[in-house]
Amino acid sequence: MPFSTPLAETLRRNLPILNWAKDYDRDTLTSDLVAAVIVTIMLIPQSLAYALLAGLPPEMGLYASILPLVAYAIFGTSRALAVGPVAVVSLMTAAAVGNLALQGTAEYALAAITLAFMSGVMLLVMGIFRLGFLANFLSHPVIAGFITASGVLIATSQLKHIFGIDAHGHTMVELLGSLFENQHLTNPITLLIGGLTVGFLFWVRKGMKSMLLGLGLKPRLADVLTKAGPVLAVVVTTLVTWGFDLEAQGVKIVGEVPMGLPPLSAPSFSAEIWGSLFVSALLISVIGFVESVSVAQTLAAKRRQRIVPDQELIGLGASNIASAISGGYPVTGGFARSVVNFDAGAETPAAGAFTAVGILLAALLLTPLLFFLPKATLAATIIVAVLSLVDFSILSKAWTYSKIDFTAVAATIFLTLGMGVEIGVSAGVALSIFLFLYKTSRPHVAEVGLVPGTQHFRNILRHEVETHPELVTLRIDESLYFANARFLEDYVYDRIACDEPIKHVVLLCSAVNEIDMSALESLEEINHRLRDVGIKLHLSEVKGPVMDRLQRSHFLDELTGTVFLSHYEAVCALTGDCAEAAK
């Protein structure tokens, strides 16, 4: 049993392929192959389109869909995740690389390859040091807002291909300004092709399946045909463009796509390039990881499987490095294709490897057929794909639930549209963290009293409760730490500045999960100040971990009052008013 040694255990954890490969059988193979065929058909036009979105030659989209899939199949833990170029990451690549080089130059492609390599290394390092938790600092509303705003930006950026004009920019203002400026150059035939394709693809999504079912096709077949909609659009528009020689009419086409195996490529190691791509690579890594992990977790939950986020970092890291050495650009697990892969019955990551073979065959054999493919068709594919990601309802949901979440999501959307993806998502993350800190720096404090007939204490402003004039109980609804230490002092001093004959202040600590050194100093200060005016300070319901820590300080020696296990005990002892209730 060589596979139960510690070495084997380590290998199995770090090479998830070892877990599923040994049980691989004919049934699994069939499921995986079917899924691979469907995903391949879907992925060919998508890969070309996303490369276009990233400002790269179309073949780089294909290259990014071959070796990275194999790498993920070896190192990834999700059974259904399909990696490759995705919309948001392609847009972020364009934004990052666009600052460094002109589209269409060799430097531009090299920078994209370098970006994939850097992102791969970062993901690997994060995986090795188990830093997957960092992704938790992107709140759900910020992610939702970012994806929606990115979808709008992406769709807008593709309008130039639909109109057949030039336009550029990384923000809505730049893009729209650029489009309006050049709109008189609109190529009507391009617009016709683009517009019809967009309409057709929307219909494919919404109406085609029910029509096919109405025609008596089996659901499974109707499903596959629906997935092949974009391929149909590619074929038809290519044939039309070729047949009517539309290139001569100004319709922009993909042109020559090199045929053959992905080339061996190497990233740049120039310190200058690494310096200027560093932040972008980090953002792409984190955003890509978050997108990928949430898809993977959703799909895993459906089959009661689990994914290992830190191992996912390694899987995605390996994929991006694989992309960088085979002429690709940054990749991650995509939402749409993973769902298709899952629905098509993929059972193991081998489905991804088979998809890679499919794309490889396309790169080897099909590229000459893509010569007359209009760019407008690819743009239409992108527009229809990303508009399904756009969902502004997050704004109203957040508005109803919490103004803080709303602020974060609104800022993310506004800044992503107005200042670009990198500033948008960074500001969203920073703002949501700041707002959390701000909220905890001004905690809710409730004065509480006894709910009659119980041993339970609630806010005197919300419930009918019993209180005592000599006793003030403050329930602090927050951990005490540096950001709110001074707030607590001020609150207590304000509360005792009154005419009541207060003799005891009890801090009910059931919601205090932490007292750091700054807060400890504030408590000491409060204790001294209350002692000077003849008031005793007590604590109640201090949690175990917090109490452990207080016992290591001098605070308890100096405390004028007592620490009570339960607040009911505190009130009994301090008012002598509960003999009948206490056993």
Added chain:
Amino acid sequence: MPFSTPLAETLRRNLPILNWAKDYDRDTLTSDLVAAVIVTIMLIPQSLAYALLAGLPPEMGLYASILPLVAYAIFGTSRALAVGPVAVVSLMTAAAVGNLALQGTAEYALAAITLAFMSGVMLLVMGIFRLGFLANFLSHPVIAGFITASGVLIATSQLKHIFGIDAHGHTMVELLGSLFENQHLTNPITLLIGGLTVGFLFWVRKGMKSMLLGLGLKPRLADVLTKAGPVLAVVVTTLVTWGFDLEAQGVKIVGEVPMGLPPLSAPSFSAEIWGSLFVSALLISVIGFVESVSVAQTLAAKRRQRIVPDQELIGLGASNIASAISGGYPVTGGFARSVVNFDAGAETPAAGAFTAVGILLAALLLTPLLFFLPKATLAATIIVAVLSLVDFSILSKAWTYSKIDFTAVAATIFLTLGMGVEIGVSAGVALSIFLFLYKTSRPHVAEVGLVPGTQHFRNILRHEVETHPELVTLRIDESLYFANARFLEDYVYDRIACDEPIKHVVLLCSAVNEIDMSALESLEEINHRLRDVGIKLHLSEVKGPVMDRLQRSHFLDELTGTVFLSHYEAVCALTGDCAEAAK
């Protein structure tokens, strides 16, 4: 009664001088004048010395101690705070300006003036927008560590004057390397003067007062003489240097200090200079504000007065702008001089204005006498002053109390010494915030049971409590927000993956002060997942503000279980096991 109109109210709030000036009488005047004389005597050598520390001509130290004091007297709220050049801010000025220009050049002085202006504007803006709370994000241990490390850096930076050699740098490594490299150039006479002065000043602090008392002097007089110690050192070493013509022996002297009123000056408005000084000005503003406010609060508390932090921002902002337009550099409220001012009996900010007059007289009359003052004497003044700030015991205190606080303080000290003041304090703040977030992202979760004979629930691992096999109660000791939303999901799924016949999971929310949208989505997910395996999810002791928010979402409609007011109620209802205890 013109002073009770809303306008008068606004004026009174924004011009604190209106509050104390109307009650000003002869007694107050006497107290303030005595305090002003003592502080002036102390401030003359300090102002010269801190200008030296900042790399500026000595007269700029005097200028920074005139108009800024008047501005603070008008706009500040502390009755005892003495503003002017202080050690840490002078060091930070040297670090910031040193990147822009060479010491001794006009550009260097202009950059320092610009820094004061920028810092003044930032403080004013923060005051107007009531952003004083931002200072709360500097934790006490980080501040303590930063002050200690700065003290060590400052003392080290002054050793070159004691040895009479050249040395420069903004980190310990640079400073020590530079000192060792040039130590063979040590000037023995300078070293003698410097060494003796350091020794004398330490003795002044530790032994002189008791000696004077032993000689039969009155305590008050002994006190004043002790404060005048540095002045005595200045006078004696100046006379010795002049009498023995020590300048010819290589002893470096202050040289010519311009005599006269502070000049009118204007900051630079070059975008480039503002850009490169921006971060430094922000750090100086925040650090200066924190130092000043903590001194002011400590002193105010002793006399049961209060200061208004947001108005303090305006007072310090006005002081810095006053400094910038009168040839000074960044100022703030200093610890040592404020304590002296307080102890000497200053009752209103007028004492500061009188001090300003004293320094003005010095600038008008005394500067020729400073020609032969050795720089070593000033360096000795600085060294003795800052070493009293150095207190490494914060490290051991933090180590005992909390490893998180220790990490923050150790990093602050290490990085301040090793990488300079700006990186040191920025890293300290960032790290303490990150560690707080990290801690809240992995909250303490306790499984609780009933403490027998009470209605109180505690951790089953720490207390003897009663539990039920069908009921799992988890007390989450943290607000639920984006950073720990996924953690909670994983925790619950892990807990129910066992052989126990669990039917109910109750989340005891007494410590949950917030549920944001991300956490709400996680709760919905947990609710669905538990429903699928036949377990009901309940909540208990949800706080008012949290419940208000949940009621605005769909969560409560979908919740399989109930929300109970108290956890005791929940256990009663779910186990039917407390008929005798419930009334």
